[in-house]
Every structure is written in C-alpha cells, then in structure tokens.
Amino acid sequence: MNYPNGKRGSSMNLAPKGKKKPDFSNRGMTLEEDINVTNEYYLQAGIAVVHKKPTPVQIVNVDYPKRSAAVIKEAYFKQASTTDFNGVYRGKYIDFEAKETKNKTSFPLSNVHQHQIDHMKEVHKHGGISFLIIKFTPLDEVFLLPSPLLFQYWDDQMNGGRKSIPYTYVEKEGMRIPLHYQARVHYITAIDKLYF
Amino acid sequence: MNYPNGKRGSSMNLAPKGKKKPDFSNRGMTLEEDINVTNEYYLQAGIAVVHKKPTPVQIVNVDYPKRSAAVIKEAYFKQASTTDFNGVYRGKYIDFEAKETKNKTSFPLSNVHQHQIDHMKEVHKHGGISFLIIKFTPLDEVFLLPSPLLFQYWDDQMNGGRKSIPYTYVEKEGMRIPLHYQARVHYITAIDKLYF
Numbered sequence: 050m051n052y053p054n055g056k057r058g059s060s061m062n063l064a065p066k067g068k069k070k071p072d073f074s075n076r077g078m079t080l081e082e083d084i085n086v087t088n089e090y091y092l093q094a095g096i097a098v099v100h101k102k103p104t105p106v107q108i109v110n111v112d113y114p115k116r117s118a119a120v121i122k123e124a125y126f127k128q129a130s131t132t133d134f135n136g137v138y139r140g141k142y143i144d145f146e147a148k149e150t151k152n153k154t155s156f157p158l159s160n161v162h163q164h165q166i167d168h169m170k171e172v173h174k175h176g177g178i179s180f181l182i183i184k185f186t187p188l189d190e191v192f193l194l195p196s197p198l199l200f201q202y203w204d205d206q207m208n209g210g211r212k213s214i215p216y217t218y219v220e221k222e223g224m225r226i227p228l229h230y231q232a233r234v235h236y237i238t239a240i241d242k243l244y245f
Numbered sequence: 246m247n248y249p250n251g252k253r254g255s256s257m258n259l260a261p262k263g264k265k266k267p268d269f270s271n272r273g274m275t276l277e278e279d280i281n282v283t284n285e286y287y288l289q290a291g292i293a294v295v296h297k298k299p300t301p302v303q304i305v306n307v308d309y310p311k312r313s314a315a316v317i318k319e320a321y322f323k324q325a326s327t328t329d330f331n332g333v334y335r336g337k338y339i340d341f342e343a344k345e346t347k348n349k350t351s352f353p354l355s356n357v358h359q360h361q362i363d364h365m366k367e368v369h370k371h372g373g374i375s376f377l378i379i380k381f382t383p384l385d386e387v388f389l390l391p392s393p394l395l396f397q398y399w400d401d402q403m404n405g406g407r408k409s410i411p412y413t414y415v416e417k418e419g420m421r422i423p424l425h426y427q428a429r430v431h432y433i434t435a436i437d438k439l440y441f
Contacts, residue, residue, distance in 0.1 A: 098367045100327050105299035106317065121302065121320035131296050135331060137338035140372025144333070171294045176336025 080149045080184045080191070083233040084134065090231045097237060099136030099143065105129050131168045138240060142177035144169070145236075149184035155213035156183050158206050166203050169196040178244050182226065182236060183219060192223040193239040276345040276380045276387070279429040280330065286427045293433060295332030295339065301325050327364045334436060338373035340365070341432075345380040351409035352379050354402050362399050365392040374440050378422065378432060379415060388419040389435040 078086075081101070091097040110123035132146040146169070148160045161181070172179040179196040194214075202214045224239035274282075277297070287293040306319035328342040342365070344356045357377070368375040375392040390410075398410045420435035 092367065095370070098364075098371050098373070103299040103301035103323075103325075104304075106302050106304075106320070108300075108302075118321055121317065121322070124302070124317035124320055125314055126317070127299075129299075137340070137368055137371045137373035140338065141336060142333035142338040168294075171288065172333055174291070175294050175333045177294070177333035 078233075080147050080182070080186075080234065081133070084147050084182065084236075087232045087234050087236070088134075088136075090233075091237065094231075097136060097138040097143075099134055099138070101134050102129070102131065128164065130164055132165055132172075138178075138237065139245065141244070142172070142175075143179075143240065144172045144177050145180045145182055147182040147184075149186050151186050152213070153185060153187050153216065155215045156185075156219060157213045158202060159212065161199070161203070166200065170200065173197060173200075178240065182234065183223070184234075185216060188216075189228070190220075191226040191228065191234055192219050193226055193236055193243065194219055194223040195243060198222055274429075276343050276378070276382075276430065277329070280343050280378065280432075283428045283430050283432070284330070284332075286429075287433065290427075293332060293334040293339075295330055295334070297330050298325070298327065324360065326360055328361055328368075334374070334433065335441065337440070338368070338371075339375075339436065340368045340373050341376045341378055343378040343380075345382050347382050348409075349381060349383050349412065351411050352381075352415060353409045354398060355408065357395070357399070362396065366396065369393060369396075374436065378430065379419070380430075381412060384412075385424070386416075387422040387424065387430055388415050389422055389432055389439065390415055390419040391439060394418055 085101055088097075088099045088101070091099060105127040106121075106124045107127050108121055108124045110121070112120045112122050114120065132144055134147065135142070135144040137143070146161070146165055148156070150156050150160060169179045169181075173196055181194045181196060181199050182191060183194055184191045198218075199214070202210070206212055224243050226239050227235045229235045281297055284293075284295045284297070287295060301323040302317075302320045303323050304317055304320045306317070308316045308318050310316065328340055330343065331338070331340040333339070342357070342361055344352070346352050346356060365375045365377075369392055377390045377392060377395050378387060379390055380387045394414075395410070398406070402408055420439050422435050423431045425431045
C-alpha cells in the first residue's frame, strides 16, 4: 500500500501553512486526537472503519426547554466496560486502547485497567485483532503491542512481578508505528505486518 | 450449537419467578434492552463479544465537588456517527442497528437515518457483517435484514420509491430471529445461517 505522506491533502489538510517540511513532533495533540485524525483519514481514503467509542455517561436529569435542544442537567461518568477504539479492517474485527506515558524507559502497567484487560482477553479469544498503542511521549515514538504480550506482563504483575513493561521489550516485540502526515499514527501498517 | 432455552440460568435468570412456562411476549422490555440482555448472555457463555455503544454526549460543564464524584452539569446529546451495536463473532466484525415498529405490514424507512446508512455501507464495503434487526412489535416477530437489502429500499426511496419495506419482503428475504429465554433475541443463529 502506498499512502500520501508529506503532501497536501485536499480534504484533510491539518498541517501548519507555509512550512516546507512539516514537523510531526510536539504538535500539542494528544495520542487520542492523533488517532481520531488517523481514523478519519482511513475512513475517507477507504482503508478501514474505526471509531472511538463515546465516553459512557449515566444521565440522571434532562431539561427540555421549549423550542431548543434538550439539556442534560445532571449526569455522571461511568466506567467503560470495553476499550476505546474498535472497527473493521479487511473484514476482521480490530479493537484497541491507546495510552501515552511520559516515561522513557518503560510503560507503567498502572495505565491499564482490569476491565480493559478482561475485554481484550475476550476479543482475543473470539479471534479479533486486539492490541495496545503505546506512545513514549518524550521520545515521540509509538508502538503497537499485541495484547497477548500485554497479558503476560499483566498476569506476572498480579503474581508479584514487575509493574511496567520495559521500553526495550516493546521496541523488540511490538511493532513501531510510523508517524505520517495524514495518517498521524499510521497503525494499519503495523497491523498489516503483524496480522496479515 | 446448543443453547439452554427455557431452563433457569445460574447467573442470568431474569424471568418472573413462580412461572412454569415463561411468556416471552409483552414483557414490557424494549428491543434494545432485550439485545443488551442477549449480548450479556453471549459474553458469559463465550459465544460473541458485542456491546452497545454509549450515547454520544457533548460535555460542556463539569463540577468537581470535594470528596465526591464529578458531576456533569451541562451537556448535550450529539448525533451518533455509527450504528448502536458492534463487536466480534468468530473473528469477523459484526455491526448492526436495532429498530422496532408498531406497524404490522411494513417497516417505515423513517426509522433509519442517513448517517446510519452511510456507516452501514462503509462496514459492508470493508467486509464486515452489517445488518438491521427489525422487530414488528404487535406481531412479536423479530428479523435480521442484511444491510444490502436495506440499501436497495433506501436508495429507491431517495429516487421517489416507496417509503417502507413490506413485512412480506422482510419475512421472505431476511432471517427470522428466534426469541429465547436467555438469548432473548437470539440473532447469532441468524448470522450463522446467513454468513457462515
């Protein structure tokens, strides 16, 4: 596959104007925002259909003023029972969580929650493509880590093992995700290499 | 596959107590609630992983009282850009919308929105299993209608064609979904017959 990179796009040009060589680092966008932009690009370009799930909210009180939109007056955040992103790529179910860390040498497992692990195990069991996208923010490096590798560290931790995954392990056993112009966090290339 | 039906389940018994022959009709539950119960059963029984997406909400104002949970004080409903349900079954991506009608003879297309059609077309294009679950409430009959059959009627309507899908068409070209005890709307049986 060949994706436009470093060229001006017609529909999704989000780069600073007047720059010849756009700088992909330190744009002040979160990993989640970068993935949302990437997913929008994938949809427009006919590559994949992946969406972020809305934040689950327990709505308690709604006001319906006349002639205007309903206003939610009282609501609470609920814990999600799944991961943040899912969708379809080449007929397969893909499902992932995105996490960034300020750490340079390891990914702390405290970034992940038990309910996310439980969900990822279910997805993996049912033949879905399940993984974690990890960004080491100070290094501006992003990796795809297949969820079974995460499960190993998670289960070890539960048995008193280390509380983080070394950068060296992620770099060796995961797959580096290239950072592109439109596909900011171009994770499909890593999926192609690992799963197809 | 053989699913328990009409037997008391250990973890998910939601039937009225003291009844020998539970009545599946007119339980006062919506189609969406029945599908949520079904999905929970599928998850517990290791059959599939399907979740309803949370209602998308635009959060404007949040209050953080000391020593208690954050309270959302102002928020608005946003239009969903996808369908309500998605997940993984036997490695494949499945994606659907559930609609009920009080009509006995046809399913009015006004129940479906353009953005849902757009999303379903994308999913279908990428090899996902995309369909509509239609309940004719007065008849207590539920069907799976593969989305390409819906697209035909939708596109015809756009060109001045009829504004509804006849019950007879749904009954002939769709697949009837059995209503079970735990798998209330047992749509996986219809998927097995149509797609595998």
